[in-house]
Amino acid sequence: MPNELLLILSLIFTFSAVIAAFYIFHEQGLFLWTTIATIAANIEALIVVDAFGMEMTLGNILFASTFLVTDILSELYGKKAAQKAVYLGIVTSVFFIPISCSWLLYTPNKNDWAMPSIRTIFSNTPRLMLVGIVVYVVVQLFDVWIYHKWWEFTTKKFGDSRKYLWLRNNGSTMLSQLLNTVLFTLGAFFGVYSFQTLISIMVSSYIIFVVTSLADTPFVYLARYIYNKRFQS
Template identity: 65%
Template sequence: MIPNELLLAAAVVVLYGAVLLWFRLFGETGLFAFTVFATIAANIEVLILVDAFGMEMTLGNILFATTFLVTDILSETHGKKSAQKAVHLGILTSALFILVSQSWLLYTPAASDWVSPAMRGVFANTPRMMLASLAVYAAAQVFDVWLYHKWWALTAAKSGDSRKFLWLRNNGSTLISQLLNAVLFTLFAFYGAYGFRTLLSIALSSYVIFIATSLLDTPAVYLARRIHERKTRKA
């Protein structure tokens, strides 16, 4: 079997690469579409617990991290309103997915149906986690966009150059937002289901992953800015 650590590393490369590819091919619209994909997929993937790097963690962390990468790229290349639009798309996508996925459980399956028991096993116990994911996603993403532009205004005022210190506004906003994300999601989704030590392990492991993904996404934001500038010059 492939080690979980290797699979997680591969997921970072593939998903960050996909964000850049969609941005290069489709621009702003591509990132809006990626937000919808990542939001739906992460809401399912977050239900899975795995052991990796000596910790127990939920999957979905890397997919959620790509949504922060998307908003940082949009903030940098298209401005605050574009990033906020991506956040609103993610929130509405999560809300609609929760409603639709729960409606599946209301149908009476046919006698020949074989998939309903598996679907019920997954989605019958997920409303709390999905609602927690929605609430935390909304809070963390709104805060991230706000903080990104606060850092940008500060660094631009200090340096006199709005292009400088991209690494600072990228990491300064994402690392703080992801801490908020990890703590709130763990409490909302798992409080009462696990003991304190497990909750602490999930929160810490999630944040460790978020630290790594946040630091790794900085080159991607620089590259996205370069892609955008090249397209702008050609236009």
């Protein structure tokens, strides 16, 4: 199956999974998704693929889903709920680093076949996770802050706090993802790949983030619809 098709299917599945978690578990489902995406995205980011004529790392869609989560929480439950999701992501990373590092301390049995692969993957995880924590804190808190600044602007400008959800959603996410792209790529991969590859990864990652930012807007509207019909009726 082509990488391009896999990425499109991954985006649809991932954003739909966020809505499913919200539909089934309400606010707690969004917190649950944050912990899942935080761990999986940092591991998936180790994989570099070619798609749409660009060189890119995986993990971008899962990272984008965390912005979808904070935007839904900001819209429906307020700034404190969105910040709570950010803090849960931080705690998840802090606990996962020593857990994954501890696996590498064991002496494998002579019949073991998994340790070489585990060592290859998770020997790089501490750097990715540490960079991920720092970038996650900065970017996600910025995203929550700028989302509410956009909300104040649209409410003041148009006199309706419900209108122009698409503007505050895309305005906050695109700015946050630009910051995320630069900080995470340099922090995670500087010295690992050539400067040309780093630029390629940043450009491709941000293009993906622009696409995912636009793609997540219907899901934010859907979450608000579910909230009004299912939880407020």
